[in-house]
Amino acid sequence: MTTQSKTPSYTINCRMSYEAAALERLCQVVRVRGFRIAKMAVETADGALDIALTVQGARPVAMLQSQLEKLHTVAEVQLATPVTASRIA
Amino acid sequence: MNGAQHILKAFHRRDIDTVFGYPGGCIMPLYDALVDDARVEHVLCRHEQACALAADGYARASGKLGVCIATSGPGATNLITGVANAYQDSIPMLVITGQVATGLIGTDAFQETDVLGMTLGIVKHSYLVENTDELPAILEEAMELAQSGRPGPVWIDIPKNILLEEPAAGPDSTLSEPSSAGSPNLDDAAEMLRAARKPLLYSGGGISLAHAEDSFREFAECSGLPAVVTLKGIGNAGKHNPYNLGMLGMHGSRAANRAVDECDLLLVIGARLDDRATGKLEGFAPNARTIHIDTDTAEFNKLRQADLAIRGDLNAILGKLTRTLREAPLTISDWQQQCRTWGTTGGFQAADNEEPLAPITGPSFIRQLSRIAPDDTVIACDVGQHQMWVAQHYQFDRPRHHLTSGGLGTMGFGLPAAIGAQFANRESTVINVTGDGSFMMNAQELATIRRYNLPLKLIIMDNQCLGMVRQQQELFYNNRESHIDLNDNPDFVAMARAFDIPALRIERTDQVRRGIETILAYNGPMLLHVAIAREENVWPVVKPGGSNREMIDETRRFAADKKEKTA
Ligand SMILES: Cc1ncc(C[n+]2csc(CCOP(=O)(O)OP(=O)(O)O)c2C)c(N)n1
Numbered sequence: 001m002t003t004q005s006k007t008p009s010y011t012i013n014c015r016m017s018y019e020a021a022a023l024e025r026l027c028q029v030v031r032v033r034g035f036r037i038a039k040m041a042v043e044t045a046d047g048a049l050d051i052a053l054t055v056q057g058a059r060p061v062a063m064l065q066s067q068l069e070k071l072h073t074v075a076e077v078q079l080a081t082p083v084t085a086s087r088i089a
Numbered sequence: 090m091n092g093a094q095h096i097l098k099a100f101h102r103r104d105i106d107t108v109f110g111y112p113g114g115c116i117m118p119l120y121d122a123l124v125d126d127a128r129v130e131h132v133l134c135r136h137e138q139a140c141a142l143a144a145d146g147y148a149r150a151s152g153k154l155g156v157c158i159a160t161s162g163p164g165a166t167n168l169i170t171g172v173a174n175a176y177q178d179s180i181p182m183l184v185i186t187g188q189v190a191t192g193l194i195g196t197d198a199f200q201e202t203d204v205l206g207m208t209l210g211i212v213k214h215s216y217l218v219e220n221t222d223e224l225p226a227i228l229e230e231a232m233e234l235a236q237s238g239r240p241g242p243v244w245i246d247i248p249k250n251i252l253l254e255e256p257a258a259g260p261d262s263t264l265s266e267p268s269s270a271g272s273p274n275l276d277d278a279a280e281m282l283r284a285a286r287k288p289l290l291y292s293g294g295g296i297s298l299a300h301a302e303d304s305f306r307e308f309a310e311c312s313g314l315p316a317v318v319t320l321k322g323i324g325n326a327g328k329h330n331p332y333n334l335g336m337l338g339m340h341g342s343r344a345a346n347r348a349v350d351e352c353d354l355l356l357v358i359g360a361r362l363d364d365r366a367t368g369k370l371e372g373f374a375p376n377a378r379t380i381h382i383d384t385d386t387a388e389f390n391k392l393r394q395a396d397l398a399i400r401g402d403l404n405a406i407l408g409k410l411t412r413t414l415r416e417a418p419l420t421i422s423d424w425q426q427q428c429r430t431w432g433t434t435g436g437f438q439a440a441d442n443e444e445p446l447a448p449i450t451g452p453s454f455i456r457q458l459s460r461i462a463p464d465d466t467v468i469a470c471d472v473g474q475h476q477m478w479v480a481q482h483y484q485f486d487r488p489r490h491h492l493t494s495g496g497l498g499t500m501g502f503g504l505p506a507a508i509g510a511q512f513a514n515r516e517s518t519v520i521n522v523t524g525d526g527s528f529m530m531n532a533q534e535l536a537t538i539r540r541y542n543l544p545l546k547l548i549i550m551d552n553q554c555l556g557m558v559r560q561q562q563e564l565f566y567n568n569r570e571s572h573i574d575l576n577d578n579p580d581f582v583a584m585a586r587a588f589d590i591p592a593l594r595i596e597r598t599d600q601v602r603r604g605i606e607t608i609l610a611y612n613g614p615m616l617l618h619v620a621i622a623r624e625e626n627v628w629p630v631v632k633p634g635g636s637n638r639e640m641i642d643e644t645r646r647f648a649a650d651k652k653e654k655t656a
């Protein structure tokens with residue numbers, strides 16, 4: 001889609017417990033709250049998952065952050081400084 | 090003690106004495122354990138959707154955890170609508186399903202469905218128990234989680250082998266103490282309230298979810314703030330409060346929508362600013378600053394930017410605000426007077442039918458019911474025009490007396506929810522007010538009423554159509570009726586009698602009082618079939634997506650007035 005390059009993009013770091021549905025939960029919230037995953041890196045450390053996500057979406061990212069924080073298995077969500085949209089496009 | 094027995098033990102520990110369920114293959118070990126259990130009453134509904142909705146009604150009416158149980162595959166999928174209903178309205182619920190044995194998961198086994206995957210979007214949290222030893226801790230955590238913070242349904246999917254195996258005694262719960270929000274500083278809120286000339290209280294379902302009904306009532310009375318409520322907040326402000334303008338929104342009172350339109354400060358408590366309440370957001374409370382108080386931070390600034398957002402325990406916050414305002418009361422008498430005047434001219438006034446042989450109208454029937462039914466009556470509604478007439482015309486004094494499917498708008502909610510409410514309040518009068526369409530969505534539950542001999546009262550407002558859809562087609566689709574006709578409804582009286590439930594039909598105004606009194610006086614379940622006109626509409630109404638300012642009422646007077654003013 002050509003609109004992709006205009007859509008703001010953000011990097012989010014998320015720590016969540018390592019359980020079977022962890023990534024599904026995360027991705028479901030991202031999608032339903034109006035964002036798309038453009039890049040994702042996952043590592044396991046000390047029984048937890050560290051996830052670095054780049055998401056794109058037109059809605060305020062703080063809304064996504066607070067919805068992710070509500071997931072019971074999410075320990076922490078940090079919003080890195082917004083990256084420019086063109087880098088991903 | 091096997092996994093199934095552990096589940097019952099967890100129920101005992103939490104004083105869970107009523108659960109709603111339906112057996113089947115993978116959940117059979119739990120049903121086997123129930124045979125020897127004297128403390129948990131298992132209520133067998135006739136469809137899993139009804140189990141979930143009954144658990145939901147039980148939770149709403151009692152403030153306790155609702156529990157439902159089903160087998161894997163079709164049992165679990167049948168639960169889904171009921172669980173989504175609880176999720177949308179933040180109802181505390183524990184859902185337990187059997188799953189195929191651990192080794193069979195992923196083999197497309199008989200009655201295997203990916204319950205965890207299928208339900209991610211409708212649960213507060215969910216678990217697939219992967220090994221037996223985790224079960225006790227998961228149970229504890231799930232029950233805690235469903236009821237803490239912003240409540241919601243928590244689903245545990247348990248493979249059959251785990252129900253049969255014996256978990257090692259381990260720690261009971263891994264859930265850490267919920268972090269307390271501390272004591273929020275309310276000085277800014279008090280200052281904003283004092284600075285406002287036209288402050289308005291806007292409350293929703295969050296008040297009863299936080300068990301804050303009494304502190305809210307005290308605050309509303311002590312502050313003297315004019316108040317509007319959402320569909321789920323009905324009952325919050327009390328029926329004797331002179332400044333209670335009732336429900337706002339799409340089918341709200343003109344008084345409530347007018348006050349929102351004119352206020353200069355909106356104090357939102359336990360509400361999420363749903364679109365049915367706010368109408369088009371751009372036109373909503375255009376002159377007001379907003380204070381938003383809630384337990385869930387994610388609600389702040391979601392739909393409307395708050396000038397001040399306060400997260401915390403509603404009881405504590407309301408108590409503190411009450412004390413502050415008691416020391417220095419607000420001086421808003423002009424505004425109070427204005428709202429009171431709007432309330433008397435723009436409330437839900439429906440003329441009572443005078444003509445004895447005239448057909449029954451929805452609003453006048455509900456007003457009669459409200460006058461006759463005892464104070465402790467719980468009304469469980471279905472979805473449609475009748476639901477809105479209840480919201481508009483029944484005088485509720487407590488939010489837990491009005492059970493309605495707000496967020497999901499689930500037709501078929503009312504009857505099972507009433508069953509749940511009757512188990513929660515065995516001595517109270519519980520009435521299901523339903524429509525001819527909604528009733529048929531869970532009509533099989535007449536068998537549950539009979540089996541447990543519940544003294545429930547059922548009222549079918551029969552307009553021989555899907556009235557709410559017909560109304561919208563009439564008003565917003567050029568009156569092009571499409572698939573809303575139900576003139577071939579079954580004979581509801583005969584149907585009730587087939588379940589051994591006595592029933593009565595009324596169709597004229599002079600039969601209303603007798604009809605209501607008869608079912609209420611009857612010592613057992615009884616159904617009242619009320620014939621009403623097909624053409625009746627719910628007034629006023631805001632066009633979906635429109636601004637609450639543009640209410641249409643029966644004579645279109647309000648719209649005409651506006652035209653006149655702007656001309
Ligand atoms: C399960 C479900 N399906 C469809 C709808 C859409 N819907 C909303 S109101 C309504 C009509 C309800 O008819 P009835 O129960 O007879 O009530 P009435 O409006 O006639 O009072 C429909 C179909 C819904 N809310 N829920």
Ligand SMILES: [Mg+2]
Pocket residue numbers: 473524525526550551552553554555556
């Ligand atoms: Mg109908």
